[in-house]
Amino acid sequence: MSTVITRLTALGISTLAPLLLAAQSFTALPANNPVPTDAMPLLKKTRDMSVRELSKTDFTGHYAGKRYQYTEDHSAILRTYSYEMDIIQSGNDISGTTKITGENGDYGVMKVRGTVMNGTLYFEEYQLVDQKKSDLLVWCYKVGQLQMGKHSGNVAIYGPTNSYTSQYYYPCTGGFTVMEKVATDITIADNQPTDNTVIDVKVTDEMNVFPVPFTSSTTLSYTLPKDAKVVIELFDINGARVKSVANENQASGTHQLTIDANMLPAGVYILRLSVDGVAHSKEIVKAGM
Numbered sequence: 657m658s659t660v661i662t663r664l665t666a667l668g669i670s671t672l673a674p675l676l677l678a679a680q681s682f683t684a685l686p687a688n689n690p691v692p693t694d695a696m697p698l699l700k701k702t703r704d705m706s707v708r709e710l711s712k713t714d715f716t717g718h719y720a721g722k723r724y725q726y727t728e729d730h731s732a733i734l735r736t737y738s739y740e741m742d743i744i745q746s747g748n749d750i751s752g753t754t755k756i757t758g759e760n761g762d763y764g765v766m767k768v769r770g771t772v773m774n775g776t777l778y779f780e781e782y783q784l785v786d787q788k789k790s791d792l793l794v795w796c797y798k799v800g801q802l803q804m805g806k807h808s809g810n811v812a813i814y815g816p817t818n819s820y821t822s823q824y825y826y827p828c829t830g831g832f833t834v835m836e837k838v839a840t841d842i843t844i845a846d847n848q849p850t851d852n853t854v855i856d857v858k859v860t861d862e863m864n865v866f867p868v869p870f871t872s873s874t875t876l877s878y879t880l881p882k883d884a885k886v887v888i889e890l891f892d893i894n895g896a897r898v899k900s901v902a903n904e905n906q907a908s909g910t911h912q913l914t915i916d917a918n919m920l921p922a923g924v925y926i927l928r929l930s931v932d933g934v935a936h937s938k939e940i941v942k943a944g945m
Contacts, residue, residue: 689816692724692733695834702805702812710775710804715811716745721835723756723798728829741768741813741835748772748895754781754798763788764795771895773926774935777802777813780893780924796821796828799924801939811837820869820941827869863929863936869943870917876901877912878929884908887930890915893923917942 691699705713723739726732735758742752750770757763765786770779781797789795800817813835819828864877876888888901901915915927920942928937 689726689730689830689832690732692722692736692832692834695722695724695814695832698807698812698834698836699814702807702814705775705804705806707775709806710772713804713811714745715743715750715772715777715804715837717811717837717839718742719811719813719835720838721833723831723833725831726829730830733832734829739833739835743768745772750777750779753785756795756798761788762790762793766795766797770893771891771926772804773891773895773928774937775804776937777804778893778924778926778937778939794821798831798833799939799941801937802833807836818941826943863927863938865927865938865940869941871943872918873914873916874940875912875914876927876929877910879910880906880908880931882908884932885930886911887928888913888915889928889930890917890920891926891928893926895926898925 719741721739723737724733725735725737727734737759738757740755740757742754743750744752748771750768750772752768753765754768755763755765763786764784766781767783767785768779768781770777772778778801780799784795787795796819798817798819800815802813802815802817805812805814814833816830816832818830820826821828865874866877867874880886884906885904886906887903889897890899890901891897898920899915899917902913917925922942925940925942926937927940928935930936
């Protein structure tokens with residue numbers, strides 16, 4: 657996912673693996689991420705997929721596009737890479753490989769895994785299987801959530817995501833990904849109409865989680881527009897539930913609770929908040945101690 661070029665001495669870690677990284681400090685990534693200018697033509701012609709389309713779509717295939725690496729302060733694009741992803745979908749689970757290639761021919765091939773949940777692809781790169789680079793450079797794993805849409809009949813996946821070192825999940829600078837399925841078109845059966853139903857029960861102000869990454873616990877805050885049944889669960893990147901946080905009726909208003917993940921290993925997780933059956937999800941990262 658994101659790529660950054662950095663010297664091992666700048667990182668201060670002796671054993672690292674994945675994505676070309678630029679010298680930087682390990683600070684929390686800014687909330688606002690710029691959309692690359694040359695990605696806008698494709699994004700403007702990409703539409704959201706309906707619930708029915710998502711349920712009928714097999715995302716297996718070869719995707720190709722760009723990975724834009726942010727500067728450390730996320731105010732601009734530092735570098736642009738060619739980016740490819742081969743996805744195999746089984747149920748909601750996905751597996752496969754990614755390949756990121758720089759203008760000078762340096763590349764990294766990594767294993768990827770994840771899950772499709774609520775119209776979002778949650779994924780992480782987790783093992784470097786092939787590479788070409790200088791000994792002074794290191795690859796960082798791209799991790800996060802990508803939106804799914806349709807562009808000219810093809811599936812498109814896109815959005816800003818974080819990147820992390822392979823040990824302790826220290827953050828790299830992150831970046832923006834835009835890819836399109838290049839092998840085949842995805843269509844809905846003729847007898848299955850598109851579901852454009854708008855769900856009117858929503859969580860206002862979105863779910864806010866802080867800090868991310870975290871080491872032992874993190875705090876979730878959200879606002880309910882009316883009294884509702886609330887279910888809060890934590891899943892691993894493969895979609896397996898690892899913790900039930902809440903399952904109760906709650907009054908309207910702002911709520912805040914601390915999620916204890918002290919016993920969970922470092923890695924990527926999906927926090928899902930369901931309000932009267934309507935699910936909202938967010939990718940979070942636990943760093944090593």
